[in-house]
Amino acid sequence: MSSTFQNLTGPEITLPQMLATRDWRAAEQLAVLQAHPSATLVWSSVRIPGPIKTGPQLTQQYQAIMINLAHQYGAAVLVQMSFDRPTGFEFYLVLDVPAAQVKRALIQFEQQAGFAQLCDLDVLTLDAGNLKQTSRQGLALPVRPCLICGGDAKACSRSRKHGLLEVQQAVDGLITEGWREV
Template structure:
């Protein structure tokens, strides 16, 4: 999978209509990949608070996640049918078609997110070949926690409890603290 060059990030403000259209396009891409490959699919994005979704920071986090996913697939000996990285103004996206049971892939993705120093900054959606998205709640896991205060992230986001600059500074610190092998 291609590494995205951080210095080539769009770094422009994304509007709500652009973001909504991006989600629709992602769902269409996922459906097309599932039709083409009829196997488990990982759709990978990065947590990106604020209006700028494609930045040098999000690309560094994305590249670390893609490298970790490739290492995971290699360790698990999962055949990869296809993988792709997308450079989008609405944030980097990755797709991986994997010949392995979706439940096994989801469990491993959850373990990776929990073990890796940048795992909290990744969003790894695992889709079964029938298109069903396996969620954290399917595995009796709690909702994601806020990066700053550990409350449910959805509540802090809805209330805009933390300043975007504060969230981005915390993300930068996580990237800085991660070992060079991981980023």
């Protein structure tokens, strides 16, 4: 099936592919942090609902964000890597910056208008050999807003408050709008 969207033009992804990517991501995150046990890991993946998670414009925007974040953190970036996967573009930065400080800055970034809202920027550290995610809730920060109504994104997603087509149209529009450094 071909996409009816301007920017979501990649292949349709199956649930087994998404699950395999999730397992791959967790293994990669652990390996990266085992190699840099006192560092903070920023891992970005796409926040794109539905079976199509790629397209040239989408990848280009994510690459620009990766470059911008690497530039912002400058000498604190220990390692930078990206992956152009069928399940979406992903990148990571290993930083010599405290996790809570990074998470607060990235939440401000994710809450910018436009394309930045599509970024899922996870902040992870190693704790007793296990991955530990620094969360909004753990820092007593506001929940991530829904792309459609501004409510709690997780609640809207769980309840399927908005139809997939409506959310995909909003995502496609945000990709078209693109990201501009603020």
